[in-house]
Amino acid sequence: MNVASTPFHEAAGWSPDSWQRRTALQQPQYADAAELARATAQLARLPPLVTSWEVLALKQALAEAQEGRRFLLQGGDCAESFADCTSPIISNRLKVLLQMSLVLVHGLKKPVLRVGRFAGQYAKPRSADTETRDGVTLPSFRGDLVNSPEFTPEARRADPQRLIQAHAHSALTMNFVRALIDGGFADLHHPEYWDLAWVEHSPLAAEYRRMVAGIGDSLRFMETLAGPIAGFTRVDFFTSHEALLLHYEQALTRQVPRHKGWFNLSTHFPWIGMRTAALDGAHVEYFRGIRNPVAVKIGPSVTPDQLLPLIDALNPDEEPGRLTLITRMGNAKIAQALPPLLEAVRREGRRVLWVADPMHGNTESTSNGFKTRRFDNIRGELDQAFDIHAAAGTRLGGVHLELTGENVTECMGGARDLSELDLERAYKSTVDPRLNYEQSLELAMLIVRKSAGGQG
Secondary structure, eight states, rough: GGGGGSSOOOOTTOOGGGGGSSSSTOOEEEEEEOHHHHHHHHHHOOOOHHHSHHHHHHHHHHHHHHHTTTTTEEEEEEEGGGOSSHHHHHHHHHHHHHHHHHHHHHHEEEEEEEEEEOSSSSOOOOOSEEEEETEEEEEEOTTTTOOOSSSHHHHHOOOTHHHHHHHHHHHHHHHHHHHHTTTEEEEEEEEGOOOOGGGOTTTHHHHHHHHHHHHHHHHHHHHHHOOOOGSSOOOEEEEEEEEOOHHHHHHTOOOOOOOOOOOEOOOEEEEEEEGGGTTTTHHHHHHHOOOOOOEEEEEETHHHHHHHHHHHHHOTTTTSSSHHHHEETTTTTHHHHHHHHHHHHHHHHOOOOEEEESSSEEEEEOSSSSEEEBBHHHHHHHHHHHHHHHHHHOEEEEEEEEOOSSOOOOOOHHHHBBTTTTGTOOOOOSOOOHHHHHHHHHHHHHHHHHTTTTTO
């Protein structure tokens, strides 16, 4: 079914600010309400970051992923920073996602839907509202959208002007990504554009280059028969972020000509995090009224009795491509937690796209104080997710990963078998540990091998 032709029904009793009548978790405390109002009013006058037709195109592609005709690759930084809005960091992140998608296209023999966790991923949920050091208590760092990581009262103050700065940095990021793609950066005729110099001696480099050579040979053969194939010169690329700070999202929620309803035009694909997914909470209230495709993170404590009403609230009309469920269970818990959810959704005949996030349920702290993830646990959760879906007669339609194109050492294991001692060498994340390029590419190859082993 074409998503654009699907009948649209307004959410009853909804408006862009109706969330303010619900309990809103994980929101910063702004000291000056008038200052916040001025900032959001200014933000509401600024141009949107994405367009409604891009949003609807993504929803159509997600509907195809639900049917098994595409595979979703969603990845990027755990939390973007304003300081990292630079051409090398943005282009390296794009290179990683393009290279992973090339591996997946080659191995899965189906189109890959590329969605970046960027151009808006500037806020992060926190387990506590405050942080105490040496007897001094200050507000927690909630990402560059809210405050600064330095432990001073000035830095930790929730600053409404950062809403405007986040919009500007998101626009700069989007502009550069679009320019790269439109300029041929993603051209399959030239995958050498995507090379990252620091991985030249990677154990995976030779296998990847053989794959690229094979794709190049196939492409030249097809074009010898059919002439130039325009679709291979560029790719579609979409953005996503956790829509955590609702004042920011509301200010960028707009009506557009020739389309009914309201669109969140801060991103193509917003999601609700596990901490803010309460059925009667402000985030679910906001999400139920926007026309974007939306996602929800689902943790191991969620029961079928909790999940089914959430699906009803967010996709009451069973719209194709509307709702994605991103499971983040943990390697030790997925075998027990996931099957009842799959069975309940399958039994009720609900239309969702199932995606695995093997990162967030596998976070741990080392003896030397680093927050990390073990590659073996990430791989283990992903392996189990494929097997559990196959046993349930459902389909794992994508992956959601925290990764970077930088030469970081934040997750242990992988092709170079990074150890606890290696973490000290290049740990750059201020929030969560990310896969580096090598580990990301290795995971893409593992997905291909696992899929070849038995998922329909």
